[in-house]
Amino acid sequence: MSVAPGPVAAALALAFAIGCAFGWLLERAGLGSARVLVGQFYFANLTVFKVLFSALVTAMLGAFWLDRAGLLDLGSVFVPETFAVPQAIGGLLFGGGLLLAGLCPGTSCVAAATGRRDGLAVMAGLVIGVLAFNLAFDSLDQVYASTPLGTLTLPDVLHLPTGLVVALVAEMAVAMFVAAEYVLRRRRS
Amino acid sequence: MIGLHRTMALAAMILGGAAAASESTAPAETRRLVADIAAGRDWTTAVMLAERIKAGERPNVFDLRSRDEFQRFHIPSAVLTTLSGLVDTPLPRSAPIVLYAGDGPRAAQGWALLRVRGYRDVAYLREGLYEWIARVHEPAVAVDATPAERAEFERLAALSRYFGGQPRLDVPRAELPAGYWTVGGGIGARPSVATSLLVAAIRRRGC
Numbered sequence: 001m002s003v004a005p006g007p008v009a010a011a012l013a014l015a016f017a018i019g020c021a022f023g024w025l026l027e028r029a030g031l032g033s034a035r036v037l038v039g040q041f042y043f044a045n046l047t048v049f050k051v052l053f054s055a056l057v058t059a060m061l062g063a064f065w066l067d068r069a070g071l072l073d074l075g076s077v078f079v080p081e082t083f084a085v086p087q088a089i090g091g092l093l094f095g096g097g098l099l100l101a102g103l104c105p106g107t108s109c110v111a112a113a114t115g116r117r118d119g120l121a122v123m124a125g126l127v128i129g130v131l132a133f134n135l136a137f138d139s140l141d142q143v144y145a146s147t148p149l150g151t152l153t154l155p156d157v158l159h160l161p162t163g164l165v166v167a168l169v170a171e172m173a174v175a176m177f178v179a180a181e182y183v184l185r186r187r188r189s
Numbered sequence: 190m191i192g193l194h195r196t197m198a199l200a201a202m203i204l205g206g207a208a209a210a211s212e213s214t215a216p217a218e219t220r221r222l223v224a225d226i227a228a229g230r231d232w233t234t235a236v237m238l239a240e241r242i243k244a245g246e247r248p249n250v251f252d253l254r255s256r257d258e259f260q261r262f263h264i265p266s267a268v269l270t271t272l273s274g275l276v277d278t279p280l281p282r283s284a285p286i287v288l289y290a291g292d293g294p295r296a297a298q299g300w301a302l303l304r305v306r307g308y309r310d311v312a313y314l315r316e317g318l319y320e321w322i323a324r325v326h327e328p329a330v331a332v333d334a335t336p337a338e339r340a341e342f343e344r345l346a347a348l349s350r351y352f353g354g355q356p357r358l359d360v361p362r363a364e365l366p367a368g369y370w371t372v373g374g375g376i377g378a379r380p381s382v383a384t385s386l387l388v389a390a391i392r393r394r395g396c
Contacts (some may be wrong), residue, residue, distance in 0.1 A: 054197075061204045068211060075221060075309050081281050151282040151307065163212035170205025174198045 032110040034102025233312035323366035
């Protein structure tokens with residue numbers, strides 16, 4: 001089935017605009033600096049946690065209430081499927097890379113855009129990694145598609161109503177923000 | 190800035206708490222189910238299913254009848270299952286699924302169960318296997334058919350031959366298989382699936 005060029009062009013333009021906004025916000029939040037990102041692992045700087053958890057809770061509350069208002073069909077929002085083993089391996093690799101480089105894919109682009117050479121180096125590593133993965137895909141195919149668990153969401157896994165899960169995550173996030181501030185204040189003093 | 194942070198935290202707590210409280214009213218998914226049923230998005234036709242299979246689209250077709258009935262006749266590519274088997278299906282939530290049964294409401298029940306489980310692209314055959322027999326396996330055209338009816342029949346006949354069916358030409362109008370596709374063809378105006386299969390088998394043997 002062919003797709004009309006109009007909607008595709010509009011979707012690409014929207015994706016570009018969202019990407020620019022995302023990059024700008026990451027930069028303004030200070031996440032273009034490897035020191036800020038690595039500080040997370042030593043509990044010396046909790047900016048990453050605060051920025052990403054704020055975004056997560058905002059998106060969750062926004063999506064939930066837009067759905068309730070009939071402005072967004074949550075059922076048609078794409079939820080990636082879970083593959084336990086390959087995603088655990090990917091998560092470990094990603095975490096290791098993040099710890100070593102001090103940047104993740106999004107923040108490396110932001111760092112490179114602000115003229116940081118470590119950002120450019122991480123982006124080069126990113127491209128090499130993507131190329132290597134695709135070249136080796138035939139031999140990784142078995143692992144890549146192993147342990148499929150389907151599309152999992154917290155309400156599915158916890159057997160709780162969506163609204164209750166939204167409430168729990170939101171209240172937990174606020175409690176963790178308070179705890180993060182407390183930890184930072186203790187470390188500074 | 191402290192004031193802004195506190196305001197945001199308060200807003201998150203209020204909106205989160207209200208989300209839990211809002212579950213006492215019908216959730217959005219339930220309202221979507223009702224809207225889909227009202228708009229007729231819960232069912233598909235046998236002809237549309239046949240066209241999708243012929244086009245190589247490979248929807249997941251599930252037969253909810255008994256094993257005996259399945260072995261006697263089933264839609265090509267269909268997989269035999271039960272309602273509990275359907276609920277435990279490992280298919281991804283975005284998988285296209287078409288359900289059918291015999292004369293009872295089982296396919297519609299299966300549709301509701303899958304939608305509640307989060308499957309989005311689910312439909313069932315409104316008149317079950319009978320619809321496939323009447324429209325794809327043995328499409329028929331009346332002896333006094335209009336040009337438009339003949340043109341529609343040609344389309345169905347080509348589809349029928351693809352699935353190894355037997356299109357029937359110049360049938361007396363009173364003997365045309367009745368269904369929602371014919372005038373006055375409600376569910377009570379047609380034979381059961383078992384009778385239809387029996388008649389089709391007799392016709393195939395040439396009696």
